[in-house]
Amino acid sequence: xxxxxxxxxxxxxxxxxxxxLVEAAPDCSIDxxxxxxxxxxxxxxxxxxxxxxxxxVMKAYTRTALSPQVRxxxxxxxxxxxxxxxxxxxxxxxxxxxxAARDRPLGVPGDDKSGVIGSASFVGWYNGHPDFTxxxxxxxxxxxxxxxxxxxxxxxxxxxxxxxxxxARFDLCDHAAAAIDASPVEDVYxxxxxxxxxxxxxxxxxxxxxxxxxxxxxxxxxxxxxxxDGEMSDRDRRMKEKNLASLRGFAETPPxxxxxxxxxxxxxxxxxxxxxxxxxxxxxxxxxxxEGGNAVGTGAFFEIPCGLVIAAIGYRSAPVKDTPFDVxxxxxxxxxxxxxxxxxxxxxxxxxxxxxIGTNKVDGEHCAKQIVADLAAGAKPGRTAFETLLRxxxxxxxxxxxxQAIEQAEIANAxxxxxxxxxxxxxxxxxxxxxxxxxxx
Ligand code: NAP
Numbered sequence: 029x030x031x032x033x034x035x036x037x038x039x040x041x042x043x044x045x046x047x048x049l050v051e052a053a054p055d056c057s058i059d060x061x062x063x064x065x066x067x068x069x070x071x072x073x074x075x076x077x078x079x080x081x082x083x084x085v086m087k088a089y090t091r092t093a094l095s096p097q098v099r100x101x102x103x104x105x106x107x108x109x110x111x112x113x114x115x116x117x118x119x120x121x122x123x124x125x126x127x128a129a130r131d132r133p134l135g136v137p138g139d140d141k142s143g144v145i146g147s148a149s150f151v152g153w154y155n156g157h158p159d160f161t162x163x164x165x166x167x168x169x170x171x172x173x174x175x176x177x178x179x180x181x182x183x184x185x186x187x188x189x190x191x192x193x194x195x196a197r198f199d200l201c202d203h204a205a206a207a208i209d210a211s212p213v214e215d216v217y218x219x220x221x222x223x224x225x226x227x228x229x230x231x232x233x234x235x236x237x238x239x240x241x242x243x244x245x246x247x248x249x250x251x252x253x254x255x256x257d258g259e260m261s262d263r264d265r266r267m268k269e270k271n272l273a274s275l276r277g278f279a280e281t282p283p284x285x286x287x288x289x290x291x292x293x294x295x296x297x298x299x300x301x302x303x304x305x306x307x308x309x310x311x312x313x314x315x316x317x318x319e320g321g322n323a324v325g326t327g328a329f330f331e332i333p334c335g336l337v338i339a340a341i342g343y344r345s346a347p348v349k350d351t352p353f354d355v356x357x358x359x360x361x362x363x364x365x366x367x368x369x370x371x372x373x374x375x376x377x378x379x380x381x382x383x384x385i386g387t388n389k390v391d392g393e394h395c396a397k398q399i400v401a402d403l404a405a406g407a408k409p410g411r412t413a414f415e416t417l418l419r420x421x422x423x424x425x426x427x428x429x430x431x432q433a434i435e436q437a438e439i440a441n442a443x444x445x446x447x448x449x450x451x452x453x454x455x456x457x458x459x460x461x462x463x464x465x466x467x468x469x
Contacts, residue, residue: 031405032057032410032411033122033399034061034118035059035125037127038060039127040069040070043068043088044388045123045391045396046058046092046093047392048392048397049399050095051396052400058097059101059411061115062102062104063105066434068089069127072086072155076186102426102430103423103425103426110418110421115414121370121403124377125373125374126346127377128343128344128377128380129345130346131146131344132341132358136300138304141304144339146338147181147343151183153203153204154200156199156201156452157452167213168211169212169334170213172215173217173311173337175311175339176340177219177295179230181340182237185218188208190243194240199449215289216243216290216291217334218293221316221323222295222321225256225268238274238277242289245291246291246293247275247278249276249280252275253272255269258321296315296316297330298314308334309333311331344358344381345359351367365398372399374388434457
């Protein structure tokens, strides 16, 4: 009997693992199980709308989904519709590829005020993730502070200041486009607790900030070191030098007076308190210096008035029931991907939310090798048992063909020139299939 695998999650790590398993064990069957009716996880809901080219990988994932060995089961939630232990009883191997969908708390007094939002929620909101459609971030403010200086922070800053014309060719959701266009936001502050050399954003993303139609990048030249010193690989040093050159360029270029908005790159400042009553009115920072790579407080403080604080300080994974979880790191406890006999982890739930999309390809190939090395022949009923269980529990799983019907409707609904108009609610996706009531079952 061929081996039967279940992969939980349908983002990059899931699809790269499935593709590698198809290669490594051609007579296997692979079921990709996803909570939402839509596949592709972070590609659909994490990549910035104006980075459409990054989403081209969906074409390769679609080819994998259409392989004879692979089946997609969307709208099926582990824990609610089927337990992990039940899946482990049915499949020869189960792979956790659920990513890191949660926000990390800012962890300073006042971080529970209305108007403090994590980047996973904010990015989910503008990308039409059904969990965040009703987020309603406070954009009735002139100032927004983004804590963190990674690529997610830069994505958010860019989306906040781009004009409707700049976003017209993309799939920014209607609710987010309307709120951003109506917003009086003028100043977006991207604040890092360490310096320009330690900032995590990459150079292509940084350079984009110099080409915005209605926003000037603002950099204080006195915060820029002459060169990227310290211990790092040659490759990293080249990247850091490029970042310094771009930041220097921003600092030296006189602001274009015709541009109404500003994105401030502010370094050496750690958040210490979110200010205001029930709602955010500002945020206090302590000036830092970098010692041995760490941010150390100097005892000097300053405040930035704002009505919205977005903590773009990295994502974390949610604990998966029935698995050992490392709460401190926010990952499933694993030995290079092996969690327990027949249970594996790949991608961000295995190793922490870092790296580019392609990093998950390496992960997926590694996981497939481990599975094939660990298992000889299939011993469990796999898909047949899973489908029986879904029928018994009256769970209406969404097939890949169903998803393609939803996708076609999104393409047909798109604004002229835009790739798609996402349905930001599950009910609307299911309505496309003529089954709005299935959501309740
Ligand atoms: P990230 O790259 O890890 O950046 C997190 C930022 O938050 C860092 O500046 C970090 O500073 C800061 N931070 C963390 N904890 C903090 C705290 N308690 N107080 C203040 N600052 C804090 O995470 P990310 O931006 O969420 O990105 C996740 C991954 O997705 C990355 O690998 C990223 O490159 C990737 N990504 C790529 C793209 C793209 O290629 N265009 C787009 C989006 C995301 P320290 O360095 O001091 O810890």
